[in-house]
Amino acid sequence: MQIIQPHYHAIARTAQDYERMAMSGVVAVAEPAFWAGFDRKYPETFIDYFRQISEFEPTRAAQYGIRHFSWVAVNPKEAENKTLTREVLSQMPEFFQKPTVLGVGETGLHKSTKNECDALEAHVDLAMKHQQLVLIHTPHLADKVHGTKRVLEVLAGMNVDRDRIWIDHVEEQTIRPCLDAGYWVGFTLYPITKCSPKRAVDMLEKYGWDRILVNSSADWGPSDPFTLQECVLEFRRRGHSLQESIDVFHNNPCRFLGQNPKFDIQPIRVEPCARESASRSAVEK
């Protein structure tokens, strides 16, 4: 089955992960800009990072037949540095011209401070002015509900195209207000700290899968890109069809990411081969 991994921090992973992902059906990954584990001091560090994910990483993925796309942003954890944020934002539009950059992300909130909210607004504003998609990170654990509420409040005060905004890391307590407000949402599967494959399937069964993306993030921390395949397996073992699986794990990413024409992978439909089914019918008659 063909799978798209819409949120994947490839630079933190090995070539073996690419190889195993390719062997298990992954045809494309999309890599948002991420926190490096420490707060970066210089705009140039971001620019080189953006070059890495928009120029070099696609070549590494291509060795395994995987398409690689990316997003650019200042991570919410670094948004307290207002000068840094402003300078990086001013240089982001040049990356919007790169053939595999899909938009602005992951922006969002970590502690939901005023500076973080200002940075989120500036990122979304820039994206809307340049007709870019937006990927928004919501906080983890204890800050989840408050941070998600603040994200929705910031967005509600702006003139945005909600179809082009994906609010990520939603869980049972935050999914409904995000969907009700008209945004796309993402489930992020982590071994311990975020959503599990089983819980993700529970939510798919409860809410349906319109405007829902499933990803495993997979970064330099405790994480596993194959939680996405675990989720596919869990979805299938509960009796959902192959086509429904493709709709969730391949076609939905195509539908959201494909709003940027650079993402040219099309939704797919599984149908019996016409000639074989016709001849089978003839034999049966």
Added chain:
Amino acid sequence: MLTASQVAETYFLESRYMLLEIAAYLDRYDAASIREHSHNGNSSDHRKGEDPKLTLIRKALASLADPAAGIERTSALLKLFATL
């Protein structure tokens, strides 16, 4: 050996994760039960005739929540699950 606060810190997220999985298991069972009963036209009594496995899980959770349960909780739970 770890101190009490180190134990609390080290295994907190893992325990949180496991409890969330149990909560999701109970929710999943209830949702399926409601679906089945509404399919049969009687959605009000979906708790009736609960699967004994679920009853056992609820007993186990109640036993864990009891502060007087002592330090042999794991052993007590294994004995409880052996009754199924």
